[in-house]
Amino acid sequence: MPETPAVPTGRRRVSPGAILDAFFFVLAGFASVWLAVLLATESLGLGWGLLWFAVLFWALLAYLVLPRxxxxxxxxYVPDYFIGRTRTSDGLLGDPVNLAxxxxxEQVHAALAAAGWTRADDVTLASSWRIVTATVRRRSYLQAPVSPLLLFDRVQDFAYQQEVANNPAKRHHVRFWRCPDGWMLPGGHRVDWVAAGTFDRAVGLSLFTLQVTHKIDEHTDIERDHIVASIRRAVPQTRLVLIRDFATGYHSRNGGGDNIQTDGDLPVIDLRGMPVAGAPSGAGVPGAGVPGAGVPGDGGAVIELTGLS
Structure with a gap:
């Protein structure tokens, strides 16, 4: 009779460095709260100066205390593995992953450019100041940066957007992450990129941190379908596979506190048939040239579409 493998009974060892790091991490959080309380109490007898202290208190609360x-x-409480949601730099659950x-x-960049999308600038001090002034003055900024969201423990590789009515406060936008080598979607489907697309409808304050941020439209499926449709119109060689019920449909909130809802379907856009100048079709794509390689199969909940209805 085979022996039953022994079950480890010891606790997971934690290094002294990890304990020290956690201690100072929590200490910094309490110090931030103490500083905010101290600032609030010291400002009570300042008269008109209270207005400036109120602004300072909000900035301290929104950009230091609450994020910490x-x-x-x-x-x-937030899992550190893939659950179909991005995360903000503060650790909050962000926008849903709704495209692969x-x-x-080169094919991704070429397809988006052909579909009328503009690559967003990286977030820098200069680009951040420019989007603030452009939003206040309602001046067009086609390459306006998008806030960083995390997936696979890193920020997006790049983002694209479509400005609406020359107003940087309203825009279609989508972030892309390159999938780690060997990584597969739940269900065993291999893709090269995953993306999160949403529509910015206005500028406001985050419900969770009180920071100034874009507020998104809750109907994320409409934005997802807009992205897919724009690419398919511009690139006829595109093949589309739809993974039905990739996630259960749900209502939730993103990292800014905005309502989001989705039916849980995940479109997979196959661009391997798209020629790129200076490179053969499928160059650099794992499995290129092999029918169906890397593409979700046709069984079960996977449906291949010829168009969006």
């Missing part, structure tokens, strides 16, 4: 508290708390792509970087 969220980082501490989300370490406890098969193809190399």
């Amino acid at each position: 508290l969220h980082r501490i708390l989300t370490r406890l 792509v098969i193809g190399n970087a």
Whole structure:
């Protein structure tokens, strides 16, 4: 009779460095709260100066205290593995992952450019100041940066957008992450990129951190379908595979506190048939040239479409 493998009974060892790091992480959180309380109490007898202290208190609360508290708390309750949601830099659950792509970087960039999308600038001090002034003055900024969201423990590789009515406060936008080598979607489907697309409808304050941010439209499926349709119109060679019920349909909130809802379907855009100048079709794409390689199969909940209805 085969022996039953022994079950480990010891606790997971934690290094002294990790304990020290956690201690100072929590200490910084409490220090931020103490500083906010101290600032509030010291400002009570300032008269008109209270207005300036109120602004300073809001800035301290929104950009130091609340983000620090969220980082501490989300370490406890937010999973650190793929669940179909991005995360904000504060650890909060962000926008849903609602799109996947098969193809190399050149094909992705070429397809989006052909579909009328503009690559967003990286977030820098200069680009951040420019989007603030453009939003206040309602001046067009076609390459306006998008806030960083995390997936696979890193920020997006790049983002694209379509400005609406020359107003940077309203825009279609989508972030892309290159999938790690060997990584597969739940269900065993291999893709090269995953993306999160949403529509910015206005500028406002985050419900969770009080920071100034874009507010998104809750109907994320409409934005997802807009992205897919724009690419398919511009690139007729595109093959589309739809994974039905990739996630259960749900209503939730993103990292800014905005309502989001989705039916849980995940379109997979296959761009391997798209020629790129200076490179053969499918160059650099794992499985290129092999029928169906890397593409979700036709069984079960996977449906291949010829168009969006």
